[in-house]
Amino acid sequence: MLVKRGIPASPGVAIGPALVLGSEDFRIPNQFTKVDAVESEILRLRYALEKVCRELEEQQRLANERLGQQYGAIFEAHLLMARDPKLLADIESKIRKRRYSPEFAASLVLRRHARKLKELSNSYLAERATDIFDLEKNLLRHLLGEQREELSQLTAPVVVLAHDLTPSETAGLNKQFVLAFATEGGGRTSHTAILAGALEIPAIVGVGSFLTDVSGGETVIIDGDHGEVIIDPDEECLARYRENAARSKSVTERLQPIGHQQSVTQDGVPIPVYGNIEFPEELEHCRLRGADGIGLYRTEFLYLGSARERTEEDHLEAYRQVVQAFPDKPVVIRTLDLGADKVPSQQKLFFNGQPNPELGLRSIRLSLSDKALFKTQLRAILRVAALGDVRVMFPLISSLAELRQAKMLLHDVSEDLAEEGVSFRGDLPIGMMVEVPSAALMADQFAREVDFFSIGTNDLIQYTLAADRGNPAVSQYYNASDPAILRLIQMVVTAAERHQVPVTVCGQMSSDPKFVPLLVGLGVRELSVTPQSIPQVKAVVRSLAIPQARELAERALELDVASHVETFLRGELLKICPEVVL
Numbered sequence: 001m002l003v004k005r006g007i008p009a010s011p012g013v014a015i016g017p018a019l020v021l022g023s024e025d026f027r028i029p030n031q032f033t034k035v036d037a038v039e040s041e042i043l044r045l046r047y048a049l050e051k052v053c054r055e056l057e058e059q060q061r062l063a064n065e066r067l068g069q070q071y072g073a074i075f076e077a078h079l080l081m082a083r084d085p086k087l088l089a090d091i092e093s094k095i096r097k098r099r100y101s102p103e104f105a106a107s108l109v110l111r112r113h114a115r116k117l118k119e120l121s122n123s124y125l126a127e128r129a130t131d132i133f134d135l136e137k138n139l140l141r142h143l144l145g146e147q148r149e150e151l152s153q154l155t156a157p158v159v160v161l162a163h164d165l166t167p168s169e170t171a172g173l174n175k176q177f178v179l180a181f182a183t184e185g186g187g188r189t190s191h192t193a194i195l196a197g198a199l200e201i202p203a204i205v206g207v208g209s210f211l212t213d214v215s216g217g218e219t220v221i222i223d224g225d226h227g228e229v230i231i232d233p234d235e236e237c238l239a240r241y242r243e244n245a246a247r248s249k250s251v252t253e254r255l256q257p258i259g260h261q262q263s264v265t266q267d268g269v270p271i272p273v274y275g276n277i278e279f280p281e282e283l284e285h286c287r288l289r290g291a292d293g294i295g296l297y298r299t300e301f302l303y304l305g306s307a308r309e310r311t312e313e314d315h316l317e318a319y320r321q322v323v324q325a326f327p328d329k330p331v332v333i334r335t336l337d338l339g340a341d342k343v344p345s346q347q348k349l350f351f352n353g354q355p356n357p358e359l360g361l362r363s364i365r366l367s368l369s370d371k372a373l374f375k376t377q378l379r380a381i382l383r384v385a386a387l388g389d390v391r392v393m394f395p396l397i398s399s400l401a402e403l404r405q406a407k408m409l410l411h412d413v414s415e416d417l418a419e420e421g422v423s424f425r426g427d428l429p430i431g432m433m434v435e436v437p438s439a440a441l442m443a444d445q446f447a448r449e450v451d452f453f454s455i456g457t458n459d460l461i462q463y464t465l466a467a468d469r470g471n472p473a474v475s476q477y478y479n480a481s482d483p484a485i486l487r488l489i490q491m492v493v494t495a496a497e498r499h500q501v502p503v504t505v506c507g508q509m510s511s512d513p514k515f516v517p518l519l520v521g522l523g524v525r526e527l528s529v530t531p532q533s534i535p536q537v538k539a540v541v542r543s544l545a546i547p548q549a550r551e552l553a554e555r556a557l558e559l560d561v562a563s564h565v566e567t568f569l570r571g572e573l574l575k576i577c578p579e580v581v582l
Contacts, residue, residue, distance in 0.1 A: 001234050004210045007475055008227035009193030012202030013245045014180035018220045019158035020211055028103040028217035042092055045102035048142035053082050103143050107215035110136040159220045170195040180222035182207055182229045197530045198278040206475050259290030259535035266545045273537050274528040280321040285531035293329035295528025296506040300338055315380030323388040330389045333381050337363045337395040363396035368405055378413045385425035393431040398438045435459035440488040443495035453496055457507030461485055480509045481565040493523040504528050513580045514569040516540040521553025536580045543577040
């Protein structure tokens with residue numbers, strides 16, 4: 001059993017066979033073989049291995065002739081390995097004694113040999129692990145008849161393990177067959193992680209190098225609650241996780257009815273809990289869990305996996321679905337927050353290969369630089385606003401000039417629609433995301449020009465602490481509990497209260513139950529969370545009293561180390577609402 005730790009990105013636990021992408025070209029469909037087929041399967045293994053050896057002999061001959069014997073020696077080493085009788089005996093033993101399929105047995109044995117070489121202090125021998133992986137691929141190619149299964153062609157449930165998944169790849173995952181995924185790269189609030197949460201697929205990111213430690217088809221546990229990838233778990237571990245999964249399911253079912261109850265504190269203060277959505281399809285998740293509206297409708301999904309220019313009607317139809325699903329409740333539509341991290345396939349189209357796209361032309365800056373694109377979206381938002389309680393929100397505002405320019409374009413579009421005689425609502429509330437320190441520092445001035453604030457803690461943490469939220473190498477610096485983040489939120493809320501401007505928190509921070517008492521104590525009176533978090537967050541709100549939350553926030557602000565804040569908040573949550581603590 002091997003345990004790897006990463007960053008929990010989407011909660012939940014899944015147990016299933018591994019599908020390794022990136023380091024393996026083939027999916028092993030069957031882990032076991034029938035008793036009466038053992039001898040025929042061993043013959044199939046030997047036949048495939050002999051074909052590999054013949055190929056290696058030919059490659060050695062060509063290398064000797066064209067490049068010299070020193071290059072031919074590379075293939076000679078591969079050939080010696082393929083014909084090692086001990087290696088063959090080890091694989092055959094797995095087939096006979098454990099009834100493993102030849103594919104699974106070969107992958108298991110070869111990868112364990114590779115792992116031992118990688119662990120050696122001798123760098124030359126450690127590099128030979130690559131030779132073993134080449135042999136594994138060649139052998140699997142012959143055993144499987146060169147059949148490869150892509151993510152879009154899955155026919156059986158798997159746990160996907162990959163170096164990384166793009167947002168568009170993640171968006172295309174079929175929940176029927178993808179039980180969970182784990183990636184070597186990525187961060188807690190990378191957009192791949194956000195999509196995993198939206199799809200409600202357990203996920204772990206930022207695990208670091210681990211793909212070579214896993215054989216295709218090997219049993220893997222993905223613990224999205226604690227960030228653990230458990231490879232080849234023993235029976236005791238499997239039993240424990242199955243029990244935990246049953247308990248988690250029980251807690252979720254017990255809390256589910258709370259989602260449909262009023263989100264109000266024990267002393268009668270309403271704290272609406274809205275849903276964050278990426279796709280219109282998530283509306284059902286929000287409705288079933290009792291969302292009080294949509295506090296963050298990310299509209300970038302229109303551009304995921306497609307370079308086609310989206311029309312006004314494309315935008316309008318997508319927004320109409322959401323507004324019609326929540327006709328009497330707030331729907332906050334955020335204008336395009338496009339960045340190279342979200343649509344890498346369109347890096348050239350939108351971002352011109354910027355060396356540091358997080359600090360470059362993205363979000364509101366991109367919209368303001370492409371006014372035709374921006375006006376198309378604004379027209380659709382103004383038109384759909386005639387159908388319900390729609391509000392518009394601008395992302396990544398860093399200066400008053402940006403905000404004023406965006407508002408001016410909205411006004412221009414309103415005039416255009418009026419002249420055309422198109423139905424629209426021109427007085428819809430205008431808000432802005434507070435995601436960069438400059439916006440927090442200037443909150444008092446911004447509050448004079450907007451109808452509401454929404455604090456996007458994901459980017460606010462990233463920009464304040466100089467820790468790329470998608471880079472696992474700096475994940476230890478990315479911390480929502482950092483005292484600087486608490487003080488910035490307090491600063492924004494204080495400025496907003498002075499001008500009677502509502503404040504919502506819509507980042508991952510608001511979906512974490514331990515932060516809910518703190519945010520309420522700091523003065524936040526609206527929360528927007530992932531759909532699956534709605535019942536938990538409402539349960540915490542209903543267990544709180546405002547004086548209690550204020551005292552908790554004051555004590556948290558006295559702490560000067562992030563780990564101390566986190567420990568304190570965990571302890572307080574256990575006292576306030578123990579039923580949400582698994």
